[in-house]
Amino acid sequence: MKRKDYISWDEYFMGIALLTAMRSKDDSSQVGACIVSPENKILSLGYNGMPIGCNDDDMPWEREGDPLDTKYMYVCHAELNAILNSAHSNLTGARVYVTLFPCNECAKAIIQSGIKEIIYYSDKYHDEPSSMASRRLFNMTGVKYRAYHPSGRELTLTV
Numbered sequence: 001m002k003r004k005d006y007i008s009w010d011e012y013f014m015g016i017a018l019l020t021a022m023r024s025k026d027d028s029s030q031v032g033a034c035i036v037s038p039e040n041k042i043l044s045l046g047y048n049g050m051p052i053g054c055n056d057d058d059m060p061w062e063r064e065g066d067p068l069d070t071k072y073m074y075v076c077h078a079e080l081n082a083i084l085n086s087a088h089s090n091l092t093g094a095r096v097y098v099t100l101f102p103c104n105e106c107a108k109a110i111i112q113s114g115i116k117e118i119i120y121y122s123d124k125y126h127d128e129p130s131s132m133a134s135r136r137l138f139n140m141t142g143v144k145y146r147a148y149h150p151s152g153r154e155l156t157l158t159v
């Protein structure tokens with residue numbers, strides 16, 4: 001008999017985005033991205049982190065203060081990392097599962113890469129200009145976006 005309680009594609013890919021986010025060193029927002037082909041093959045993964053070669057322990061992780069001493073100047077966003085990590089793949093027509101709705105800078109990279117759909121978990125910055133600009137860009141370019149509706153199912157991993 002065919003097994004019934006297997007996870008859906010959406011649970012699988014969002015689950016992987018959530019797992020990937022757990023690698024983040026950012027204390028306030030851990031973000032993960034999972035790019036998937038139209039054939040449901042995983043093309044790339046990324047999370048928010050400092051550029052390669054920067055020592056995490058030497059970088060600022062602050063949100064406020066002198067801009068040069070905040071993380072915002074340096075951290076590479078999850079979506080951008082996922083796109084850059086997939087330099088050898090064609091992302092045309094792909095979709096991306098993200099644990100946080102993309103900012104406008106990531107929206108630009110998403111559009112230029114050919115990704116056609118965003119599935120997002122949190123939308124905690126919905127009313128910020130960066131999210132408003134992203135929606136404007138996605139609406140103009142025909143990139144679809146939809147909220148992920150958690151199934152409520154708990155997945156346990158023993159690692």
Ligand SMILES: O=c1[nH]c(=O)n([C@H]2C[C@H](O)[C@@H](COP(=O)(O)O)O2)cc1CO
Pocket residue numbers: 026028029030031047048049063071075076077078079100101102103106125
């Ligand atoms: O689209 C995004 N992708 C992404 O990786 N991030 C990262 C950058 C920062 O490390 C963190 C946001 O930090 P905070 O929530 O403290 O402002 O999330 C943030 C956004 C949108 O804000």
Ligand SMILES: [Zn+2]
Pocket residue numbers: 077078079102103104105106107
């Ligand atoms: Zn971003």
